[in-house]
Amino acid sequence: MPQLFSRTYWLFGQLMQSELFVHGEGITTNLKHDLGDASIQEFPCAFSARESDQYLCELIATIPWQQDTLWIAGKEIQVPRLQCWMGDRGSNYSYSGIRLEPKSWSRPVLQIKKRVEQLCQRQFNSVLLNYYRNGRDSVSWHADDEKELGKHPVIASVSFGANRKFQFRPKLKTDKRRFQMDLRHGSLLLMSDTLQNNWLHQLPKLDGLIEPRINLTFRIIY
Ligand SMILES: O=C(O)CCC(=O)C(=O)O
Ligand SMILES: [Mn+2]
Known part of the structure; x- marks a missing residue:
């Protein structure tokens, strides 16, 4: 068992208690989560604690965050998070009626992309x-299964900041299987093959949590 420990640090003057993180593992260490008809590859320490702390602060401060809205049953609703779509020119993407035009790549996001591409052995042309x-x-x-992501979408997902739960359930309502995992500071998930075809995922609200989290989902738009 890797040794687990916790620590505290300051972010914008606010005391944060960081989540537990794995000590002594290399960036290439990876785990496979088997869901039966799909699987997820996890690199728990894709970014060191120090890199992750820096990226968390830098991305919060420098990304042009935008508040998108959705229309549900004739009512305009604010998306419960801020977002930014970045990518190569022409990598436009739409989901739930929101049409996203890419901002050009920023320096920290390109650095993160390089690490993700090394570990996943894939190239990505956009990121949400x-x-x-x-x-x-x-x-x-939801599932990230829009047609511009291809037949079997390949998505690499990086987490910085507060530990959150990531939950999965089959698209088929009668199938009662469930899967849940932790999304930790500095981790990377590679979701590919049939995951987006067969399963839905969500990140539920977490009562009492005051710390922020940043997620980057690198994608390939065809
Ligand atoms: O925040 C996350 O880890 C997941 C986000 C997600 O599912 C998405 O942007 O499609
Ligand atoms: Mn998703």
């Missing part, structure tokens, strides 16, 4: 950044 300001921000059940 999510900023969860606290436990009231979330993502509800």
Whole structure:
């Protein structure tokens, strides 16, 4: 068992208690989570604690975060998180009626992309950044299965900041299987093959959480 420990640090003058993180593991260490008809590869320490702390602060401060809105049953609703779509020119993407035009790549995001591409042995041309300001921000059940992501979408997902739960359920309502994992500071998930075809995922709200989290989902737009 890797040794676990916790630590505290200051972010914008606010005392934060960071989540537990794995000590003594290399960036290439990876785990496979088997869901039966799909799997997820996890690199728990893709970024060191120090790199992750720096990226968390830098991305919060420098990304042009935007508050998108959705129309549900004739009502305009604010997306419960801030977002930014970044990518190569022409990598436009739409989901739930939100049309995203890419901002050009920023320096820290390109550095993160380079590490992700080394570990995943894949190239990505776009990224959706999510900023969860606290436990009231979330993502509800969905699959990233839009046609511009291809037949079997390949998505690499990086987490910085507060530890949050990531939950999965099959698209088929009668299938009662469930899967849940922790999204930790500095970790990377590679979601590919049939995951987006067969499963939905969500990041639920977390009562009482005041610490922020940043997520980057690198994608390939065809
Ligand atoms: O924040 C996360 O880890 C997941 C975000 C997500 O599912 C998405 O942006 O499609
Ligand atoms: Mn998703």
